[in-house]
Amino acid sequence: MTITTPDPRQGSASVFTAKSRARAFFQKYPILILLSIFWIVLMLAVAGLGHLVAPRDFMAMNLSERLSEPVGMGGTWAYPLGTDELGRDVVSRLIASIRISLTIAFLATLVSATIGVALGFLAAFLRGRAEQTILMVIDAQAAMPFMIIALAVLAFLGNSLTLFTILLGFYGWERIARIARGLAIAAQDQGYAAAVRDLGASPSRIYGLHILPNIASTLLVSMTLNFPEVILLESGLSFLGLGVQPPETSLGAMVGYGRDYIQSAPWIMLAPAAVIVVTTLCVSLLGDWLRDLFDPTLR
Template sequence: MDQNYTPPGRISRFFEKWPLLVLFALGWPALMLAVSALADVLTPYAINATDLRNRLHSPMGFGGSVLHPFGTDELGRDVMTRLIFSIRMSVAIAFVAAIISAVIGTAVGLIAAHFRGVVEDMMMALADVGSSLPFMIIALAVLAIFGSNLFLLVCLMGLSGWERYARLTRGLTISAKEQGYARAVRQLGASPARVYLVHILPNIGGTLLVTMTLTFPEVILLETGLSFLGLGVQPPASSLGNMIGFGRQYLHTAPWILLAPSAVVVLTTPSISTVGDWLRDRMDPTLH
């Protein structure tokens, strides 16, 4: 031990437990959630209130005024208001879709790992089909045929990443089944359901959680892409992608319309991945 060792102070101990990056990564999604929850209170204008005399108004600090801190768009709608509602819409869609795909994928993976043999082959063939179809084109086709509505959009995106969870769960479960603890619990007389849900799932949960935090930003990007193409969230409702899509035409004259939602997407993606990594470490009792 160092001769001049002094025990770490309260502040440095705090930062050891909660690194700055993690604090930021936790803070950003928390802010987004808070903003989504309080959208109705926070927004000074209605989402589709136009102000034609103040069209393409610059944001505050770039020649704009306090009235429209993030500027206005081509119809004089307040960008901040639209951004807040867009965050709510995109976060809700991405959250539900990520959970749908995690549940489907994990279930399929567990079924494959439990039955093995023909069932496993069928399930994995299904996963192969899922991953070999270009999702964007399927989504475009489905949305073009049935028309875009929110429910269909969420379901479609829930079906987008499930095969990743299925493969992961299958592999992890098969190897976990061969490990001592699963066999030990099995020979105690436990039902397979108990072995899977009480023992194997929590043990492989860390990896699944990290996968989920990696796919969550992808889902946001997917929604953004679909909305950008005009097949996602339809006006008058707005989402991050739909804002970017419509803001594209004003990229040269009013870049803030597009930059505001883009910045949100860019910040969200890494912060959620960081949170996932950190959560996995925190949830592992052997690591602290």
């Protein structure tokens, strides 16, 4: 038997054959994940810089070019994705919609995650009466159809983009709060949080530096589930005329208004619908992948 010294470049001596660098790369970043990252980055770029690359003003009408077909369906490159019932360029409208919808969805998800985690941790930390109160609020929120609340708030308080975003931020917080509370309570009883507490750590350190990173993966997955739902909720409210108001547009509003032309001009709603589907799928895929990436025991 010979003793082989492990290659110091590798972490440990291994009986497996060395992988090529390309294979190792694709094993760490699967092709689907790379595509998702690419798509999300593209969407973020569109959200950030879309107005610079939009071929036309998204509100500019050209009534002589109403309902013209997109490129694949007999149209010309003048309007690559066709035009809508008022002769507005679908590409430019799509870019404007992505900007609005993604901004709303990201901010709203962030708001709901912040509220949820804060209240969940508070409940886990305080226990007793305060926890019961928070749980009651959570149950009350869960028992009420959010659409009705949203309608009421928008009807009474009027509509602005800021208010709309904050309102959507209240969607789904109760689920995140429940998860955060449950996981935090479990973590408190598990050794690591108790051990750090025994070291004399302050509650903010225990929750912020130890419990939060440990439960972040689960929260992240829950947030990626929340994100598509916020987009769909935004679409629903916009469709009902209570969300993003014309002349502003959003993915949901485009689908909603394009619905009337689903048989004669399906491209009006197909493009935003495809963006919704692909974006939400990519967010979910990325969430799952990040969850594994953040877990050192799975490395």
